[in-house]
Amino acid sequence: MHRPFRRFVVASAVAGLCALAAGAPAFACAGLVTPGGNVKLVRAATLAAWADGNEHYVTSFTFQGGGAEFGSIVPLPGLPSKVERGGDWTLQRLEREVAPPAPRASCGPNCEAAAASPAAAEEVYNTRIDALDITILRGGGAAVGQWARDHGFQLTPDAPEILDFYAARSPIFMAARFNADAAKERNQPEGEGTPIHLTIPMDNPWVPLRILGLGKAADDIINADVFLLTPAQPNLLPAPADGVAEARSEPASKSLLDDLRSDKGMEWVPQQMWLTYLRIGEQTGRLRYDLAVDRSGTGTPSPVMAGLEAPPAPATTTTTAAPTTTTAAAAAKPVPKPKPKPTPTTAASAPTTTVPAVDPTLPVIVEPPATAPPATAVALPPARPASHDGSGAPAAVLIAAAGGGALLFGLAAWALPVRLRRRAARP
């Protein structure tokens, strides 16, 4: 059933950057249009950095358009220990680093590509950052999808499969909804971005890529930029190729790190890091993976986290701590300290996996693996016991046997008197 009155749209907005033109730097443009067509999410950029056992995930949402509400769902590899407003400078500074003369202009054609975007999902945490209502969710794909429906998100037909794809690896999602009333109250101008900074205790950074194709046609090209900051030159899975081009891989400059460190909430930036700049340019139908990273550069990124292999069944994902926040809206919520437990990610024979750290005080969430049949599978309908189409033969045989028996009985009944009469007529 259509829900044209729905105003929220599930967006893939994680690291979408639209290429302005060939050779020009990419800008974050995950074009999202609601059924009404008057509101769209035009920007979502991402930095995934790792330091001191935490993935620092910085993404920005910029909304434009009318007064309707709008939203986005982002899969997360683990439960954030902190959700806060990111600094305004970080993403812009990274873009400048890789494309100094980049002019800021309107999005290209890809910006117009619409990414419209049983058991209840648990709302682990709620907060408001600027005009964004942020909810950290924990649940399976169906539960998160149901939560999204209940909260007015319009889910595109690919959403169930994609939500299951991510939930099989981590049941943590972030829903971000643009609150038009809040924007009006704070006089937030259209086009103003809201950076969100998540601190997620992780062994290795991880960046969801497949969700960028949510709501897009299989042949749509996804253009995205991903910045990685790691202690050393990382190993990546999938390895950089045509679809994931490594545009920059070098020690981060001192000026870049100094600038990043000066931004709000970025004091954790070490003195030395390795900068990797990836340009994603892949067809939606082919972008069925995520970016798994081995931060040390000596191990092997997890093919499970990359989405190239199914997680072992049943997949077990645990959380670390409830999120903290620096926003006033969430000040009343008690927040335990994060308990990062970085684990060495080296394995000579087995691939290194990126597993969220375990907090024994929190329940273990067990998610069944997604078992999607191949798209080309052709299955015949199962035989039905009560069916007359194929399974009715035994009954027909029984009836035929009964009829045959009756016929034989009749013949015998006719022949016996005749035989007796003939015998009686003998001299």
Add this chain to the structure above:
Amino acid sequence: MTARVVFAAAVAGASFAAGVVWLADPGSASATRTIAVTAHHSRFEPDRITVKPGATVRFVVHNSDPIDHEFIIGPPAVHELHERGIPHVHTGVVPGEITVPAGATVETTWTFGPSGSPPIAYGCHLAGHWAYGMHGLAVIR
């Protein structure tokens, strides 16, 4: 005389039995069968079925997705109409046209055409669902 009456009764009984057998023939057009269809990840399982000419089939459609779906079965004109038309809830009043809400199971009955009829498609016409691959084919054979 008595023997002839008995013989006639026997023949009549056999003929009746033969008639029952004919009615119970799996290839009978009047037979009704049930096919379970699941909507999962915005695709139908099974996405291809084979039915007898003239068969009446009861489709029991379960939606395991967290989003609503439709199950519309009919000739191409029906699908074209629904693909272009204004979406609305199908309550089942029209045979072969039902809305299956998220997590729900709904059934509908459809009678297929005679031998030689072209395959009949079934699918979901919510925005983008057909294009995503949410359709199947019933072959009459």
